[in-house]
Amino acid sequence: MDPLLALGGVLALVAAATLLGLAWRARQDRYTTVVEAPALTPADLASTVSFGADATLVQFSTEHCARCPGTRTMLANVARSRPGVVHIEVDLTHRADLARRFQVLQTPTTLILDRSGRVRERVGGAPHRAGIIAHLDTLPGSLHANLPH
Amino acid sequence: MPTSPTDPGGAGASAGAPRPRRADLDPRGPRFGAGITAVLLLVVVFLSLIGASAAALSLLAGLAVLFAWGAFAGAGRHPWGLLFKRFVRPRLAPPTALENPAPPTFAQGVGLLVTLVGVVLGLAGLAPAVGIAAAAAFIAAFLNAVFDYCLGCQLFLLLVRAGLLGRGPRDAR
Numbered sequence: 001m002d003p004l005l006a007l008g009g010v011l012a013l014v015a016a017a018t019l020l021g022l023a024w025r026a027r028q029d030r031y032t033t034v035v036e037a038p039a040l041t042p043a044d045l046a047s048t049v050s051f052g053a054d055a056t057l058v059q060f061s062t063e064h065c066a067r068c069p070g071t072r073t074m075l076a077n078v079a080r081s082r083p084g085v086v087h088i089e090v091d092l093t094h095r096a097d098l099a100r101r102f103q104v105l106q107t108p109t110t111l112i113l114d115r116s117g118r119v120r121e122r123v124g125g126a127p128h129r130a131g132i133i134a135h136l137d138t139l140p141g142s143l144h145a146n147l148p149h
Numbered sequence: 150m151p152t153s154p155t156d157p158g159g160a161g162a163s164a165g166a167p168r169p170r171r172a173d174l175d176p177r178g179p180r181f182g183a184g185i186t187a188v189l190l191l192v193v194v195f196l197s198l199i200g201a202s203a204a205a206l207s208l209l210a211g212l213a214v215l216f217a218w219g220a221f222a223g224a225g226r227h228p229w230g231l232l233f234k235r236f237v238r239p240r241l242a243p244p245t246a247l248e249n250p251a252p253p254t255f256a257q258g259v260g261l262l263v264t265l266v267g268v269v270l271g272l273a274g275l276a277p278a279v280g281i282a283a284a285a286a287f288i289a290a291f292l293n294a295v296f297d298y299c300l301g302c303q304l305f306l307l308l309v310r311a312g313l314l315g316r317g318p319r320d321a322r
Contacts, residue, residue, distance in 0.1 A: 006198035010191055017288045021296035064252045064305035066176065073246075092309060099310045107306050 028125030031135060034111075037119040046095060047088050054084030055136055056113040063093045065107040067126040074129050075110065078136075085136060114139050173247035174225050176297075179256075181237055182219075182229030184294035186212065186260070190287035197280030205279045206271040212286075213264040219257030224250045227257070256293065256301030260286055 001009075042050060045058060057075045061068035072089055079087035092099040092107070102111070105124070112121040112135055121135050189212055196205035219227040267282020292298035308314040 001198045001200060003199050006195055009198050010195050013194060013284055013287065014191070014291070017291040018295070020288065021292050021298065024292070024298055025296055062302070062306055062309060064249075064255050065302045066248050066252045066299045067302075069249060070246055092306065093314075096309050096312055099306065104306065104310075107302055 029127050029131060030124060031131065032122045034119045034122055039117040040113060040119070041117060042088070045088060045090050046098065047090065049086065049088050051088075051113060051117050052079070052084050052086035052115075054082075054115050055086075055139055056117070057085065057087045057132065058111040058113060059087065059089045060092055060099070060102065060104045060107060060109045060111075061089055062091065062107050068108045071108040071110070071126050074127075075132065078129060078132055082136065112136065112139070174230075174250045174253065175233075175238060175244040176246070176248040177241065177244065178230045178233040178238070179224050179227075179253040180294050180297060181233045182224075182227055183290045185229050185232075186215070187287055187290035187294050190283045190290060193283035194280050194287060197276070197283065202271070202276040202279065205283070206268065206276075209264055209271065209279050209283055210268045212283075213261060213268050216257050216261035216264055220254060220261050224253035224257055252299050252301045252305070254301075255305055256289070256299065259301060259304055260289065263289075 040051075042048065057079060059068070059071060059075055061072070068089075072087075075087045075089075079085045090098060092104060098104075102109075108126060110123045110127055110132075111119045112123075112132070114120050120139060123131070189208065193205050193209045193212070196202075196208065215228060219230075224230060263282055263286045267279050267286075270278030270282070289300045293300060305314065
């Protein structure tokens with residue numbers, strides 16, 4: 001092949017990879033509102049930790065996940081700073097059934113459960129703290145503003 | 150190219166010290182290495198397109214050896230990683246967080262598999278396979294270097310879901 005043409009092919013490959021990357025990035029930290037989800041219990045998540053009185057942050061991880069530890073630190077921090085909010089991390093490495101049941105296609109994936117254990121929001125990719133806080137604030141019956149101390 | 154210090158509110162800045170693990174990596178190391186690998190893979194694609202099949206095959210074989218190094222010795226001991234530690238990291242601010250070396254090591258194994266298929270098919274006389282394998286590996290390395298995309302993490306999850314990795318209860322739905 002003519003070297004110039006080959007160079008064009010190489011540039012096209014770089015362009016295609018860039019488009020792929022942009023498409024992937026656009027889907028990160030994107031919230032999906034879940035309607036009419038059934039109420040979950042900790043047993044559904046193979047968790048021994050009780051759900052939060054106000055909300056529960058369920059984080060799906062695997063052992064091979066670069067961003068899960070950072071997300072764990074952030075979500076645990078949010079849970080510590082807000083009474084009534086609990087963070088639960090579910091390792092899917094040995095629980096393929098949970099990965100399929102909750103249709104987890106990337107890690108981390110985080111579910112925000114309300115006080116009754118229903119999934120209200122779902123976010124794929126590493127979320128930002130501000131987004132999590134904002135969605136916790138919009139949960140029905142959020143007592144965050146006037147909690148007794 | 151660090152993407153890190155964007156988290157507002159400084160999660161874990163005060164008391165929340167992350168538990169330290171021994172062989173954790175500066176996440177910028179594997180990305181730096183992926184950048185070098187991506188450029189070399191692009192050279193393979195170019196060589197393959199202009200018909201320099203022998204040169205393309207040799208370079209891809211060399212890259213396969215490097216992937217094998219990373220996959221078996223761990224991402225932290227990869228030659229590009231050593232280059233990063235020696236020449237790049239001293240010029241950067243300390244990392245805001247360290248990362249588990251398992252995902253990049255797994256990704257090196259995936260790179261090894263893809264490049265090895267290209268090398269074997271190339272040796273068998275199927276010259277275009279060299280360029281195709283290099284292009285596939287390039288996309289993964291490029292996404293890793295530029296967008297911080299972790300192909301190893303993604304494939305690991307999909308393999309777990311397919312029941313090929315990890316061990317789950319047999320009563321899985």
